[in-house]
Amino acid sequence: MSRLTTDPALASWVPAPAGSDFPIQNLPFGIFSHGGATRSGVAIGDHVLDLAAAHAGGALDALPEGVFAQPTLNPFMELGHEAWRRTREQISALLDAATGPPPGAEAWLVPATQAVMRLPVRIGDYVDFYSSLQHATNVGRMFRPDAPPLLPNWRHLPVGYHGRASSVVVSGTPVVRPLGQWRGEGGPGFGPTRRLDIELEVGFVTGLGNPLGTPIPIQDAEDHIFGMCLVNDWSARDIQAWEYVPLGPFLGKSFATTVSPWVVTLDALAPFRVPAVAQDPEPLPYLQGGGDAVDLQLVIELNGEVISHTSFRDMYWTMSQQLAHVTVNGTNVRCGDLYASGTVSGASPDSLGSLLELTWNGERPLQLGSGERSFLEDGDVVVMRGWCERQGAVRIGFGECAGTVVPARR
Amino acid sequence: MSRLTTDPALASWVPAPAGSDFPIQNLPFGIFSHGGATRSGVAIGDHVLDLAAAHAGGALDALPEGVFAQPTLNPFMELGHEAWRRTREQISALLDAATGPPPGAEAWLVPATQAVMRLPVRIGDYVDFYSSLQHATNVGRMFRPDAPPLLPNWRHLPVGYHGRASSVVVSGTPVVRPLGQWRGEGGPGFGPTRRLDIELEVGFVTGLGNPLGTPIPIQDAEDHIFGMCLVNDWSARDIQAWEYVPLGPFLGKSFATTVSPWVVTLDALAPFRVPAVAQDPEPLPYLQGGGDAVDLQLVIELNGEVISHTSFRDMYWTMSQQLAHVTVNGTNVRCGDLYASGTVSGASPDSLGSLLELTWNGERPLQLGSGERSFLEDGDVVVMRGWCERQGAVRIGFGECAGTVVPARR
Numbered sequence: 001m002s003r004l005t006t007d008p009a010l011a012s013w014v015p016a017p018a019g020s021d022f023p024i025q026n027l028p029f030g031i032f033s034h035g036g037a038t039r040s041g042v043a044i045g046d047h048v049l050d051l052a053a054a055h056a057g058g059a060l061d062a063l064p065e066g067v068f069a070q071p072t073l074n075p076f077m078e079l080g081h082e083a084w085r086r087t088r089e090q091i092s093a094l095l096d097a098a099t100g101p102p103p104g105a106e107a108w109l110v111p112a113t114q115a116v117m118r119l120p121v122r123i124g125d126y127v128d129f130y131s132s133l134q135h136a137t138n139v140g141r142m143f144r145p146d147a148p149p150l151l152p153n154w155r156h157l158p159v160g161y162h163g164r165a166s167s168v169v170v171s172g173t174p175v176v177r178p179l180g181q182w183r184g185e186g187g188p189g190f191g192p193t194r195r196l197d198i199e200l201e202v203g204f205v206t207g208l209g210n211p212l213g214t215p216i217p218i219q220d221a222e223d224h225i226f227g228m229c230l231v232n233d234w235s236a237r238d239i240q241a242w243e244y245v246p247l248g249p250f251l252g253k254s255f256a257t258t259v260s261p262w263v264v265t266l267d268a269l270a271p272f273r274v275p276a277v278a279q280d281p282e283p284l285p286y287l288q289g290g291g292d293a294v295d296l297q298l299v300i301e302l303n304g305e306v307i308s309h310t311s312f313r314d315m316y317w318t319m320s321q322q323l324a325h326v327t328v329n330g331t332n333v334r335c336g337d338l339y340a341s342g343t344v345s346g347a348s349p350d351s352l353g354s355l356l357e358l359t360w361n362g363e364r365p366l367q368l369g370s371g372e373r374s375f376l377e378d379g380d381v382v383v384m385r386g387w388c389e390r391q392g393a394v395r396i397g398f399g400e401c402a403g404t405v406v407p408a409r410r
Numbered sequence: 411m412s413r414l415t416t417d418p419a420l421a422s423w424v425p426a427p428a429g430s431d432f433p434i435q436n437l438p439f440g441i442f443s444h445g446g447a448t449r450s451g452v453a454i455g456d457h458v459l460d461l462a463a464a465h466a467g468g469a470l471d472a473l474p475e476g477v478f479a480q481p482t483l484n485p486f487m488e489l490g491h492e493a494w495r496r497t498r499e500q501i502s503a504l505l506d507a508a509t510g511p512p513p514g515a516e517a518w519l520v521p522a523t524q525a526v527m528r529l530p531v532r533i534g535d536y537v538d539f540y541s542s543l544q545h546a547t548n549v550g551r552m553f554r555p556d557a558p559p560l561l562p563n564w565r566h567l568p569v570g571y572h573g574r575a576s577s578v579v580v581s582g583t584p585v586v587r588p589l590g591q592w593r594g595e596g597g598p599g600f601g602p603t604r605r606l607d608i609e610l611e612v613g614f615v616t617g618l619g620n621p622l623g624t625p626i627p628i629q630d631a632e633d634h635i636f637g638m639c640l641v642n643d644w645s646a647r648d649i650q651a652w653e654y655v656p657l658g659p660f661l662g663k664s665f666a667t668t669v670s671p672w673v674v675t676l677d678a679l680a681p682f683r684v685p686a687v688a689q690d691p692e693p694l695p696y697l698q699g700g701g702d703a704v705d706l707q708l709v710i711e712l713n714g715e716v717i718s719h720t721s722f723r724d725m726y727w728t729m730s731q732q733l734a735h736v737t738v739n740g741t742n743v744r745c746g747d748l749y750a751s752g753t754v755s756g757a758s759p760d761s762l763g764s765l766l767e768l769t770w771n772g773e774r775p776l777q778l779g780s781g782e783r784s785f786l787e788d789g790d791v792v793v794m795r796g797w798c799e800r801q802g803a804v805r806i807g808f809g810e811c812a813g814t815v816v817p818a819r820r
Contacts, residue, residue, distance in 0.1 A: 125576050130657060151655050156598045157591055161657040162572040162664070166535050167622055167741045176623035178739035181567055181694065188566045190694050212577055212666070213586035213819060239739065245561050247540060247571035248658020254572070255739040256622070284591065284600050329588035329649065329665040330819070332576045409623060409740070 003089040006271050008394045011097040014109060016045030021387060021397025024095050027088055028262035028398075029073055029227065032115035040068035040076060041115065042091055043262050043399070048115045049091065053108040059094050060087060072122040073263065077207035077226045078335045084207065084226065088267055117261035119170040120229070121205050124334035126168055126257070127326060128201075128233060128342060129160040131317035135345035138357045155281060158317035158325050160342070163233075164254035168338060171260050171401045177378060177408040178255040180239035192408035193236035195362070196376040200300050200353035200384055201231040202312050203340040204319050205263060212332040218289055221320035224333060227263035228294070230384050230401035231340045234258065237356060237375070259338070260384075260401040268396055269294055272388035276318050283321070286328050291320035295390065296398075298344055300353070301383040303370040307358060310344055310351035312386070378407045413499040416681050418804050421507040424519060426455030431672075431797060431807025434505050437498055438672035438809075439483055439637065442525035450478035450486060451525065452501055453672050453809070458525045459501065463518040469504050470497060482532040483673065487617040487636045488745045494617065494636065498677055527671035529580040530639070531615050534744035536578055536667070537736060538611070538643060538752060539570040541727040545755035548767045565691060568727035568735050570752070573643075574664035578748060581670050581811045587788060587818040588665040590649035602818035603646035605772070606786040610710050610763035610794055611641040612722050613750040614729050615673060622742040628699055631730035634743060637673035638704070640794050640811035641750045644668065647766060647785070669748070670794075670811040678806055679704055682798035686728045693731070696738055701730035705800065706808075708754060710763070711793040713780040717768060720754055720761035722796070788817045 005025065012024040022028065022043040032041045032048050039052035051068035054060055063083065067075045076083075094102065130136055133150075136159075140149030153159060177196055181188040207226035210216050216224060233253060240252025273292035282288070296312035317325075322339055343353040352358045355375055359365055362374035376382070381404045387397035415435065422434040432438065432453040442451045442458050449462035461478035464470055473493065477485045486497070504512065540546055543560075546569075550559030563569060587606055591598040617636035620626050626634060643663060650662025683702035692698070706722035727735075732749055753763040762768045765785055769775055772784035786792070791814045797807035 125574055128657075152593070153591075153598075153652055153655070157653060159653065159657055159660075161660055162574055164535055164572055164741055165575070166619075166744050166747075169622070176740050179625070179696075180739050181563075183562070187691065188563075188694065190696070209576075212579070215589070236739070242563055243567060243569065244656070244658070245563065246654070246658070247569055248654075248656070250569075250571055251736070251739045251741070254736075254741045281597065284598065286589075286600070326661070326664075329590050329646070329661045330586050331574055331661070331664045334576050337576075 003092055005088055005092040005267060006393065008392065010092065012044055012095040013097045013101050014044045014047055014095055019395065020045050021399050023394050023396065024092060025394040026264065026268050026396035027091055028264045028268065029120065030262045031072060031118040031120045033118060034110045034115050038071045038118060040073055043112070044095055046112050047109045048112055049095065050108045050110055054094065057104055057108065059102060059105065060090050063087065071118065073120050074122050074336050080208050081223050084265060085267055088265060117170055119168065120261055120263050121336045121338065123165045123168050124337045126163045126165040126338045127160050128163045128340045129158050129317065129322055130342040131158050131315050131322065132342055132345050133316040134347055135343040135353060135357065138345060142361050156283065158322045161248045163257060167254055168257045168259060171258055173258065173403060174406045175234055175256045175403045176406050178236050178239065179408055180236060180251050181242055182238035183242045188242065193239055195237035196405060197235045197237050197355045198300065198382050199233035199235055199343040200298055200308065200310070201233050201340045201343060202228060202296065202386065203231040203259065203338050204228045206333050206337045207335055209334045210327060210332055213330040215327040215330060216323055216333065218286060218320050218324035221323040222266060222291060224323060225266055225319060227265040228269065229263050230260040230386050230398050232258040232382065232384055232401050232403060233340060258401055258403045260399050262399045264396065264398055269388065271393035272296065272390060274313055277314055277316060279316065286324055287321050290318040293318060296386050296388050298384065298386045302368060302373065303381055305368050307366060308350060308352055310346040310353060312344055314346065315341060315344065376405050378405050380405045413502055415498055415502040415677060416803065418802065420502065422454055422505040423507045423510050424454045424457055424505055429805065430455050431809050433804050433806065434502060435804040436674065436678050436806035437501055438674045438678065439530065440672045441482060441528040441530045443528060444520045444525050448481045448528060450483055454505055456522050457519045458522055459505065460518045460520055464504065467514055467518065469512060469515065470500050473497065481528065483530050484532050484746050490618050491633050494675060495677055498675060527580055527582070529578065530671055530673050531746045531748065533575045533578050534747045536573045536575040536748045537570050538573045538750045539568050539727065539732055540752040541568050541725050541732065542752055542755050543726040544757055545753040545763060545767065548755060548762070552771050566693065568732045571658045573667060577664055578667045578669060581668055583668065583813060584816045585644055585666045585813045586816050588646050588649065589818055590646060590661050591652055592648035593652045598652065603649055605647035606815060607645045607647050607765045608710065608792050609643035609645055609753040610708055610718065610720070611643050611750045611753060612638060612706065612796065613641040613669065613748050614638045616743050616747045617745055619744045620737060620742055623740040625740060626733055626737040626743065628696060628730050628734035631733040632676060632701060634733060635676055635729060637675040638679065639673050640670040640796050640808050642668040642792065642794055642811050642813060643750060668811055668813045670809050672809045674806065674808055679798065681803035682706065682800060684723055687724055687726060689726065696734055697731050700728040703728060706796050706798050708794065708796045712778060712783065713791055715778050717776060718760060718762055720756040720763060722754055724756065725751055725754065786815050788815050790815045
């Protein structure tokens with residue numbers, strides 16, 4: 001028996017303030033600590049539904065014992081798409097105002113202000129793409145002014161690289177300004193980075209893997225995707241510029257990557273899927289039929305001021321194309337892999353996803369209430385937000401992806 | 411009470427044939443399956459000592475219950491350097507011919523031919539360096555013939571990148587020829603790689619990590635290293651050449667990386683440490699005092715013929731320098747990270763670590779008993795071996811790092 005969990009007519013007996021990121025139509029999964037325990041939860045309005053308690057209380061069936069009483073979502077994510085959907089339907093029914101709370105259910109709610117959010121996923125491999133045409137073009141114009149801005153491979157494959165998994169942290173984790181080398185006069189300079197930047201990205205995490213040697217066909221790719229989150233790919237531009245030839249970004253990126261704590265499922269995003277942008281030239285067959293885009297609005301706030309407002313819907317490469325490409329050589333995706341989109345930049349000057357672009361490599365500093373900024377200063381607070389809205393659907397949001405820069409440790 | 415476990419006078423009551431890789435002075439750790447169970451073992455001669463059985467039998471003390479009855483070495487590796495050394499001393503005493511086997515100890519031995527070796531470590535992040543001066547020079551000469559072969563950063567930092575952890579496999583795992591894109595006329599080509607290559611490397615795995623934000627000082631680096639293994643960084647040169655700008659190698663490498671099953675500890679390697687090569691220019695202070703090199707000889711066999719014989723001792727950057735560099739920006743090392751050296755190439759034409767170099771980009775094919783080879787053919791068997799020997803010490807070896815190429819799946 002299937003339930004339309006995104007039905008705009010649904011309301012919950014747990015109140016969600018107007019404009020909340022977490023109405024009953026959203027139901028994102030996360031990991032939280034409260035009262036000395038760490039377990040899975042679902043965001044609903046200003047509360048977290050304790051899934052371990054709801055499961056133990058008999059409200060969720062056909063799941064392994066203790067699946068939500070773990071410090072990561074991986075045990076649930078490994079169960080696959082049918083289990084994700086069935087559980088989502090049961091949570092939706094449990095929270096439905098039309099039936100009201102089952103006995104004891106109020107005790108399964110924790111005020112969001114009392115929940116400490118944790119990294120939701122034990123990450124296997126972390127891949128960072130470069131899938132915004134506008135971002136890749138901007139970077140090309142800045143650093144290769146005398147050549148075509150896009151490199152020859154860019155329109156034929158979703159360019160990407162492996163990032164560091166160990167330093168992926170949950171929203172709110174302070175980011176220590178990294179030390180490193182940069183190109184100097186007569187030898188490299190060394191010290192705290194002088195060009196600390198952000199990259200506004202959107203990521204997806206995989207639930208089901210594939211066996212080594214067997215690619216995931218593009219039409220099956222979304223069955224492997226558990227959900228999406230916001231990503232801040234913190235970057236030290238001076239370190240990156242010096243180190244990155246010929247093997248790519250390394251220490252300029254590996255010091256921290258922040259993700260939002262709530263994983264929004266593809267089922268919740270179904271009302272906000274839109275046709276992907278047209279690709280020219282047509283990609284190779286294994287990248288055709290690449291699935292829809294997601295109409296997701298994004299903003300960056302720096303010290304409380306919005307410095308960019310952009311959209312994820314115009315990304316050149318879709319999630320399905322990214323996953324089909326990653327595995328075309330037979331590599332194995334695992335439960336918990338994180339695939340980030342690359343910086344999301346739009347065409348207008350106020351829709352760019354990095355300070356590198358917003359200030360055009362530092363040439364045009366931003367004038368903010370907190371002062372002039374080319375790159376980040378110690379104490380700066382960066383908050384990224386994302387949400388989906390359209391006529392005929394209830395708005396859903398991703399919550400915050402936040403971080404504060406703290407001084408280098410020398 | 412400390413025991414010199416590398417004493418050449420030691421012999422074991424478990425016979426080790428002359429020239430065995432695994433005399434009592436070696437005692438490398440691995441994971442094996444036998445009789446339906448998977449647990450930790452130590453190689454001794456032609457046998458594997460079942461450490462779970464030895465622990466349960468009371469021969470190893472001061473260790474957590476079940477530490478060796480797991481499918482990875484990580485629970486033991488997490489215990490740190492003092493526990494590694496103490497356990498090594500206990501295993502050495504247990505196997506000592508001078509005292510003979512304790513009661514029941516013969517039952518803890520499994521013939522190596524009956525043990526199925528597994529990936530020894532649950533890998534966190536996998537980093538691949540580029541630390542052979544000769545290899546980096548050769549690649550520069552081939553691909554940038556009109557420029558200085560070394561890029562400006564190369565002598566100032568150990569260049570590296572993050573590789574894919576999911577597809578690191580144990581010796582003996584077949585390698586499926588990957589599909590992928592390459593540069594073609596009027597658009598990319600696609601199909602099974604036509605330039606499948608090997609890279610002879612040596613890796614180290616970390617036991618103890620560091621907290622995010624706190625670099626590992628170079629003088630402490632070796633305390634974090636559990637041991638070393640051989641690595642074959644399989645590479646598809648045509649895929650790599652098309653994809654790698656500007657973010658580095660990705661699908662040209664991510665389809666498989668093979669490691670040898672036995673992790674040789676730094677304690678076993680102590681007699682074979684030699685001064686590292688002189689560096690010019692002097693590196694930055696955080697990379698000074700970089701520890702000794704390892705005098706480790708390496709060979710590559712292709713279908714039973716030795717095609718390269720080289721040495722690890724002349725690598726430009728040491729393991730300690732690599733680990734100090736990786737963490738200088740504060741990133742966190744975890745138990746089980748794998749750090750590979752990059753291709754190990756010597757100065758002579760028969761000491762190069764890749765077919766790319768051995769055949770000079772395919773221009774000078776090898777003439778072998780199994781036929782002419784520029785790159786690998788389906789069915790080819792590659793075996794890498796490594797060993798240490800010097801006057802006054804007992805020779806120890808790393809065992810095999812082997813793989814067979816199987817046809818692409820289309």
